[in-house]
Amino acid sequence: MKAITKTIVVTAIFALAATACGGGGGGGGTGTATPTGGGVEKGGTLKLGLSADVSNAYDPQKEYAALSFEFFRCCLLRTLVQFPGLEADNGGNELGPDIAESLPEESADGLTYTFHLKQGIHYAPPLQDVEVTAQDFVRALMRESDPEASAQGYPFYYSPIQGFDDAAGGSIKGLETPDDYTLVVHLTQPTGDFPFRMSMPATAPIPPNPSDPSAALGVAEGHTKDYGRFLIATGPYMFEGSETMDFSVPADQQTKNPGYVPGRSMTLVRNPSWSDDTVRPAYVDRIEVAIGGTDIDLANKIDAGELDMDLSGVPPAQQIQAWQADPNRQDQIHANPSDGVRYLTMNMAMPPFDDVQVRRAIEYVVDKDALRRTRGGPLFGDLAGHFIPSTLLGGLNSDYDPYASPNGQGDVTKAKAEMAQSVYDTDQDGICDAPECKGVLAITDNQPPYPENNAILVDNLSQIGIELDVKTGDRYTFMYDKCLTPESHAAFCPSIGWFKDYPDALTFGPPTLGSESIGSFDIPLAGATPEQLKGWGYTVTEVPSFDDKFAECSAMALGAERLQCWADADKLIMETAPVVPWLFDKDVDLSGDRIVNYTYDSSAGLASLDHLALVGGGA
Amino acid sequence: MGRYLIRRALFLVLVLVIVSLLTFTIFFKLPAGDPARRVAGRVITPETLVAIRHNLGLDKPLWVQYGRFAKGLVPWPGLFLNKQVYFNYANNVPVSEEIYRRLPVTITLAIGASIAWLLIGLPIGIVSAIRRRSLFDRAGMLFALFGVSAPIFWLAYVMLYIFWFKFQQWFGWSLPGSGLPTGESLMQSVLRGRFLLPWFALALSFAAFYTRMVRGNLIETMSEDYIRTARAKGLAERRVVFRHGLRAALTPVVTMFGLDLATLLGGALITETVFNLPGIGQYTYNSVTSSNFPGIMGVTVLASFFIVVANLVVDIVYAFLDPRVRYT
Numbered sequence: 003m004k005a006i007t008k009t010i011v012v013t014a015i016f017a018l019a020a021t022a023c024g025g026g027g028g029g030g031g032t033g034t035a036t037p038t039g040g041g042v043e044k045g046g047t048l049k050l051g052l053s054a055d056v057s058n059a060y061d062p063q064k065e066y067a068a069l070s071f072e073f074f075r076c077c078l079l080r081t082l083v084q085f086p087g088l089e090a091d092n093g094g095n096e097l098g099p100d101i102a103e104s105l106p107e108e109s110a111d112g113l114t115y116t117f118h119l120k121q122g123i124h125y126a127p128p129l130q131d132v133e134v135t136a137q138d139f140v141r142a143l144m145r146e147s148d149p150e151a152s153a154q155g156y157p158f159y160y161s162p163i164q165g166f167d168d169a170a171g172g173s174i175k176g177l178e179t180p181d182d183y184t185l186v187v188h189l190t191q192p193t194g195d196f197p198f199r200m201s202m203p204a205t206a207p208i209p210p211n212p213s214d215p216s217a218a219l220g221v222a223e224g225h226t227k228d229y230g231r232f233l234i235a236t237g238p239y240m241f242e243g244s245e246t247m248d249f250s251v252p253a254d255q256q257t258k259n260p261g262y263v264p265g266r267s268m269t270l271v272r273n274p275s276w277s278d279d280t281v282r283p284a285y286v287d288r289i290e291v292a293i294g295g296t297d298i299d300l301a302n303k304i305d306a307g308e309l310d311m312d313l314s315g316v317p318p319a320q321q322i323q324a325w326q327a328d329p330n331r332q333d334q335i336h337a338n339p340s341d342g343v344r345y346l347t348m349n350m351a352m353p354p355f356d357d358v359q360v361r362r363a364i365e366y367v368v369d370k371d372a373l374r375r376t377r378g379g380p381l382f383g384d385l386a387g388h389f390i391p392s393t394l395l396g397g398l399n400s401d402y403d404p405y406a407s408p409n410g411q412g413d414v415t416k417a418k419a420e421m422a423q424s425v426y427d428t429d430q431d432g433i434c435d436a437p438e439c440k441g442v443l444a445i446t447d448n449q450p451p452y453p454e455n456n457a458i459l460v461d462n463l464s465q466i467g468i469e470l471d472v473k474t475g476d477r478y479t480f481m482y483d484k485c486l487t488p489e490s491h492a493a494f495c496p497s498i499g500w501f502k503d504y505p506d507a508l509t510f511g512p513p514t515l516g517s518e519s520i521g522s523f524d525i526p527l528a529g530a531t532p533e534q535l536k537g538w539g540y541t542v543t544e545v546p547s548f549d550d551k552f553a554e555c556s557a558m559a560l561g562a563e564r565l566q567c568w569a570d571a572d573k574l575i576m577e578t579a580p581v582v583p584w585l586f587d588k589d590v591d592l593s594g595d596r597i598v599n600y601t602y603d604s605s606a607g608l609a610s611l612d613h614l615a616l617v618g619g620g621a
Numbered sequence: 622m623g624r625y626l627i628r629r630a631l632f633l634v635l636v637l638v639i640v641s642l643l644t645f646t647i648f649f650k651l652p653a654g655d656p657a658r659r660v661a662g663r664v665i666t667p668e669t670l671v672a673i674r675h676n677l678g679l680d681k682p683l684w685v686q687y688g689r690f691a692k693g694l695v696p697w698p699g700l701f702l703n704k705q706v707y708f709n710y711a712n713n714v715p716v717s718e719e720i721y722r723r724l725p726v727t728i729t730l731a732i733g734a735s736i737a738w739l740l741i742g743l744p745i746g747i748v749s750a751i752r753r754r755s756l757f758d759r760a761g762m763l764f765a766l767f768g769v770s771a772p773i774f775w776l777a778y779v780m781l782y783i784f785w786f787k788f789q790q791w792f793g794w795s796l797p798g799s800g801l802p803t804g805e806s807l808m809q810s811v812l813r814g815r816f817l818l819p820w821f822a823l824a825l826s827f828a829a830f831y832t833r834m835v836r837g838n839l840i841e842t843m844s845e846d847y848i849r850t851a852r853a854k855g856l857a858e859r860r861v862v863f864r865h866g867l868r869a870a871l872t873p874v875v876t877m878f879g880l881d882l883a884t885l886l887g888g889a890l891i892t893e894t895v896f897n898l899p900g901i902g903q904y905t906y907n908s909v910t911s912s913n914f915p916g917i918m919g920v921t922v923l924a925s926f927f928i929v930v931a932n933l934v935v936d937i938v939y940a941f942l943d944p945r946v947r948y949t
Binding site: 054055056057058059061064149150153227228230263264265266267268269290291292294295296298299302303305306308476478479521 | 708804
C-alpha cells in the first residue's frame with residue numbers, strides 16, 4: 003500500500019513557496035492562523051449577514067457553491083478527510099484526516115483507497131446515540147448517485163467509483179465496508195485527486211434511521227428534494243432545534259429543522275456530540291445568520307455594529323473606500339486569492355475564432371487593467387497571464403504570461419502583428435477585414451460590471467477590426483442558455499468565471515475545456531468531433547482538443563509530477579488561446595469590530611467561520 | 622343581491638384564470654431563457670437538462686404544463702400550490718411553505734401602513750378642505766406633493782439613514798433598522814417597533830394621495846345644495862361637515878382603501894426589499910430575479926385574488942354606504 007502523505011506535503015510546500023513569491027492580499031492583514039490558543043477566547047454569538055440564501059437549502063448532495071461548502075466544512079458536516087480552513091500559504095490546501103484516522107491508503111495501482119474511521123464519533127441530537135460508521139458514507143454516495151437527489155450537484159466526481167454511474171441511488175459495487183470502521187473504495191481508473199473528492203460535503207455521512215433500519219438512505223429516505231431541512235450534523239455546530247426532529251414518523255410528516263428558515267435566517271448552536279476534531283477550533287458558541295437585505299443594508303449594519311460580517315460576496319464600493327480611508331480599519335480589510343479566474347471565451351468553431359492567430363491577437367489586445375477597474379481595482383485580484391491559478395500548480399507558472407502587455411493594458415502593436423498572420427486579414431495590415439470579422443455575436447451577463455466590461459471589449463476588439471454584436475441578459479436563463487448550447491453559435495462569451503472545487507488543477511481543466519463538458523462550460527467547444535460540429539451546423543470541421551493532456555494529468559498521483567503536468571497543460575491552453583484569462587480573483591471581506599482571528603479558508607474560498615472569534619469571547 | 626354575488630364570484634374565477642394564463646404565457650413565451658438551466662446548476666450536460674425538463678414537466682405540451690399549474694390554483698387541500706409542481710427552482714423549498722410563512726409579515730405591513738395613512742391623510746385632507754387657502758391648507762398640499770413625488774425606494778433609504786443610522790450616532794438611540802431578527806416572533810417585532818419605519822415609508826405616498834382626494838371630494842360635497850340646506854336649518858358647522866359632508870366625501874375613499882389594501886396584501890415589493898421584511902413582496906422580488914416560475918405564478922395569482930375579492934367587497938360596502946346604489 004502506498005501512503006500519499008508525502009505527496010500532499012510536497013504539494014503544500016510548493017503552494018507555500020508560490021504564495022511567498024506571488025501576489026498576496028491587497029490590503030490589511032489576514033489575521034493569525036493559529037487554530038488553537040494564541041490569545042483567542044472562545045464564546046459569544048457571531049452575527050453574519052447574507053443578501054441571498056444558498057441555492058438548495060443545505061442539501062449536501064445538491065449544494066455546489068462556496069457559501070454552502072464553507073458552512074458544511076466549518077460547522078455542520080465532517081467528512082473522512084478535510085482541509086483545515088486556513089490560507090493557502092498557511093497549509094490551507096493541505097488535506098488531512100477528519101473522521102478518518104489518517105489519509106487513505108492507496109493501492110500500488112491507484113485503484114483502491116482504504117479509509118479507517120475513528121471510533122466514537124457520534125451524530126448531533128436527536129441522534130446523539132448513533133455512532134458514525136463506514137456504512138454512513140456509503141449511504142451518502144448512494145444518494146449522490148441518484149440523479150434527482152444530486153441534481154445541481156457534482157456526482158460526476160464519483161464516476162470513477164466502480165458501479166457509481168449505474169447505481170441510480172442503489173447500492174454501489176465499488177464500495178466495501180469490511181467492518182464498521184473501514185471503507186474500501188474501488189475505482190475503475192487511477193484518479194490521483196480522489197482523496198480531495200472525499201473531502202466534499204456530498205460524501206458526509208448520512209445516519210441510519212433508528213426507527214427504520216431498513217431505510218436504504220437512512221434519515222434521508224423520502225427527502226429526495228429537501229434533505230437539507232432534516233440534516234443531522236457531525237461538525238462542531240448544528241442547527242438550533244435539531245433535537246426536535248423526529249424520524250419515527252413518515253418522511254412527509256417529519257418536522258423540519260427549526261434552526262434554518264430558508265430565505266430568512268439560520269442559527270447554529272454547539273453540537274454537544276462533537277468530539278475528537280483536530281481540524282476546527284470553533285471559537286464562537288453560536289452563529290446567527292440573517293438572510294436577506296441589500297448589500298448596502300448589510301454594509302450599514304456592519305458599520306453600526308449590528309452585524310459582524312457580510313458573507314454575500316463583494317462589499318459595496320462606498321464601504322470599501324470608506325474603510326480604506328480609515329486608518330483604524332486597515333486590519334479589517336481582507337483580500338485573499340479565491341483560486342478563481344475570470345476570463346473571456348472564444349468559440350473555436352465560429353469564424354473568425356477558428357483561426358489561432360485571431361485568438362492570439364485578442365489575447366494581446368484586451369485591456370485587462372480596465373476590466374479589473376470595473377470590478378474595483380487591484381484589491382479584487384491580480385491580472386491573469388495564464389488560465390490555471392498558480393496556487394493550484396504548486397506555484398508553477400507564476401511568472402508565465404505569454405501575452406503580456408505594458409501594465410496589462412493591452413498591446414495593439416503585437417495584436418496587429420498576430421492578426422496580420424490570419425487568413426481573416428486579407429491585406430495583412432493587422433486589421434481583421436473579412437466579412438466574418440463583423441457582427442460577431444457576443445453573449446454577456448446584464449449585471450454590473452459586465453455592461454462596463456462590454457464597452458471596454460467592444461473598443462479593444464475594434465482596434466483589430468473585430469466588431470462585436472453584443473446581446474445581454476440574465477446570467478442563468480439567457481447567457482448560459484446561449485453560451486453553453488453549441489447550436490446557438492455564440493461566438494464570444496466574455497462574462498465567465500471559474501473557481502476551483504478543491505485545490506487541484508483538475509477542477510479547472512476538464513470542466514472548462516474538456517470535451518465531456520461540451521454543453522456545459524466548455525464554451526470554446528474544445529475537443530468537439532467533426533461529426534458533432536457538423537450536427538450543430540458549423541462549417542468549421544476541426545477544433546483543438548486538450549483531452550489527451552487532461553487525461554494524462556488526471557491519472558497521475560498527487561505530487562510534483564502531476565503539478566508539472568498541469569502546468570504544461572496550462573501552457574498548452576495559452577498557446578492554443580481558446581480563452582483570455584484576465585483576472586485571478588480575490589475574495590474581499592470586511593470584518594466587523596468584534597472579530598478577531600480573521601482567517602481565510604482557501605479550500606472553500608470564503609472566510610473561515612470556525613476560526614473566527616470575537617473580542618473578549620463576545621462579552 | 623344573491624344573484625349579483627354569484628355573478629361576481631364567477632367573474633372572480635374568470636379573472637384568475639385569465640391572469641394565470643397571461644402569467645404562464647409571459648413566462649414561457651417571452652425570451653427569458655430556459656428555466657431548466659436555473660435548476661441545472663453549474664455543471665450542465667444535455668442529459669441533465671433533458672432529465673430536469675422531464676422532472677419539471679417542461680417537455681410536455683404547453684397546454685398540459687398550464688393544466689398542471691392551474692390545478693395548483695384550486696383552493697382545495699392537496700391541490701392548492703401542491704409541492705409536486707409549485708416547488709421553488711432556486712432553493713428547493715415549496716412555494717406554499719414560503720407564501721404561508723411570509724403572508725403574516727405582509728399582512729402586518731399592509732394593515733399597519735393602511736391605518737397610518739388613514740390617520741395621516743384623512744385629518745389633513747379634512748382640515749385642508751375646511752380651511753381652504755389657509756396656511757394649513759398650503760402646508761397640507763405641499764405634504765401631498767412631496768408624498769406623491771418621493772419614490773418609495775428613496776424615501777425608505779432616507780428614513781433608514783436618518784432615523785436608524787444617524788440617530789444612533791447623534792443620540793445613542795434610534796428606531797429599529799431593517800430586518801426582523803432571528804428568534805423574534807412577529808408580535809415581538811411589532812411591539813419593538815420594527816415596523817414603524819416601513820409603515821410610515823409605505824404610508825406616506827398613500828397618505829398624500831388620500832389627502833388630496835379627501836380634500837377635493839369634501840370641497841365638492843360642501844358646495845352641494847343639501848349642505849346649504851343643513852346650514853340654513855341652523856345645524857352646527859361641525860355637524861354639517863362630519864355628518865353630512867364627510868359621509869358623501871368618504872364614499873369613494875372607502876372604495877380606494879379596499880383596493881389599495883388588497884394591492885398591498887399582494888406584497889409591497891419595494892418596501893419589503895429595502896427594509897428586508899420577509900414578506901410576499903420580497904418573495905416576489907426574489908422569484909423574479911431568479912426566474913422562479915412556480916413562485917411567480919403563486920404570488921401573481923395570490924395578489925390577483927386579493928384584488929378581485931377586494932373589488933367585490935368594496936362594491937358591496939358601497940351599496941350600504943350609498944342608498945342610491947342597488948345590485949341585482
